[in-house]
Amino acid sequence: MPICFFNEGIEYNLKEKNRLKRWIRGVIEKEKMQIGQVNIIFTTNNKILQINKEYLSHDYYTDIITFNYCDKEIVNGDIYISLDTVRNNSAYYGVKMIEELYRVIIHGILHLIGYNDQNKGESVIMREKETYYLERLKNLL
Numbered sequence: 001m002p003i004c005f006f007n008e009g010i011e012y013n014l015k016e017k018n019r020l021k022r023w024i025r026g027v028i029e030k031e032k033m034q035i036g037q038v039n040i041i042f043t044t045n046n047k048i049l050q051i052n053k054e055y056l057s058h059d060y061y062t063d064i065i066t067f068n069y070c071d072k073e074i075v076n077g078d079i080y081i082s083l084d085t086v087r088n089n090s091a092y093y094g095v096k097m098i099e100e101l102y103r104v105i106i107h108g109i110l111h112l113i114g115y116n117d118q119n120k121g122e123s124v125i126m127r128e129k130e131t132y133y134l135e136r137l138k139n140l141l
């Protein structure tokens with residue numbers, strides 16, 4: 001099943017899509033899961049805020065919202081990413097925007113796989129996984 005990239009309310013041309021798809025598939029397989037349908041939707045702060053209010057009752061911007069439709073070990077979901085917030089965070093953290101975008105993408109994939117970051121312990125594990133898989137990505141690009 002596919003991994004698809006979409007734009008909603010924004011123009012963005014993601015480069016290296018096939019390598020990113022291979023990376024995402026590799027992460028899912030390494031975590032002993034199977035790929036189903038994963039949609040990664042690039043959007044704006046306004047759309048993220050609308051989704052956050054409508055579905056999560058949160059009134060703030062965020063870089064990513066993940067909708068998990070997984071069925072046992074099959075990874076399915078929609079990942080909404082605000083490119084506005086990714087751009088702002090990349091400046092704040094002093095990294096290239098594309099590096100921050102890759103971090104956010106893998107963060108969403110890890111959520112679909114079953115990792116959470118609701119407390120300090122979970123956040124530490126999530127960051128370790130992100131770092132590990134970002135290092136693997138460097139070998140593909």
